Amino acid sequence: QQPVQSPQAVILREGEDAVINCSSSKALYSVHWYRQKHGEAPVFLMILLKGGEQKGHDKISASFNEKKQQSSLYLTASQLSYSGTYFCGTRMGSDKLIFGTGTRLQVFP
Amino acid sequence: DAGVIQSPRHEVTEMGQEVTLRCKPISGHNSLFWYRQTMMRGLELLIYFNNNVPIDDSGMPEDRFSAKMPNASFSTLKIQPSEPRDSAVYFCASTDQVNTEAFFGQGTRLTVV
Numbered sequence: 001q002q003p004v005q006s007p008q009a010v011i012l013r014e015g016e017d018a019v020i021n022c023s024s025s026k027a028l029y030s031v032h033w034y035r036q037k038h039g040e041a042p043v044f045l046m047i048l049l050k051g052g053e054q055k056g057h058d059k060i061s062a063s064f065n066e067k068k069q070q071s072s073l074y075l076t077a078s079q080l081s082y083s084g085t086y087f088c089g090t091r092m093g094s095d096k097l098i099f100g101t102g103t104r105l106q107v108f109p
Numbered sequence: 110d111a112g113v114i115q116s117p118r119h120e121v122t123e124m125g126q127e128v129t130l131r132c133k134p135i136s137g138h139n140s141l142f143w144y145r146q147t148m149m150r151g152l153e154l155l156i157y158f159n160n161n162v163p164i165d166d167s168g169m170p171e172d173r174f175s176a177k178m179p180n181a182s183f184s185t186l187k188i189q190p191s192e193p194r195d196s197a198v199y200f201c202a203s204t205d206q207v208n209t210e211a212f213f214g215q216g217t218r219l220t221v222v
Contacts, residue, residue, distance in 0.1 A: 041200060043213075102152070
């Protein structure tokens with residue numbers, strides 16, 4: 001039931017790109033993306049609602065393929081501030097919000 | 110609004126003692142979630158309330174865990190008796206509608222010795 005994320009960990013140099021994937025065995029209504037820095041609470045990045053929808057904010061964007069029950073988070077030209085653990089969350093209607101296994105991203109100078 | 114407020118921020122207790130974690134959601138939010146985070150299991154959903162009513166508690170690990178939401182502005186998660194394996198960071202989060210972001214509290218780091 002818990003979404004599965006891949007890869008589990010990513011190491012990047014500043015300026016490099018990364019893709020984080022999230023897949024579910026159950027039908028998805030919406031996908032949430034959050035980032036958590038060490039010792040802090042998860043912080044919201046974006047929500048995707050429709051099949052095929054894409055969203056972007058600055059150099060972080062995401063896509064959602066409802067039919068494939070998958071979502072991907074794209075980080076372009078990574079910055080040191082992008083370091084942290086990324087979680088996808090899935091929610092069906094007003095049902096519970098369940099998070100994926102997490103992807104740890106480290107960006108080095 | 111001050112955001113979701115959790116207390117205490119840190120709790121150290123001895124095995125067998127009762128532990129109560131508290132959460133004040135953002136005013137106007139009607140959904141509240143309790144999560145437990147560990148290195149091994151990540152962010153696990155323990156229980157979910159909608160309009161103060163527990164909707165799904167299938168994530169509550171054992172009968173030692175209980176949660177209440179007596180009103181829209183307060184919720185508690187109780188562990189009685191506590192065990193060392195309950196050591197984790199416990200987060201509370203709230204949302205106002207189905208398709209809006211969840212706001213997290215700063216968490217309670219629980220250590221059971």
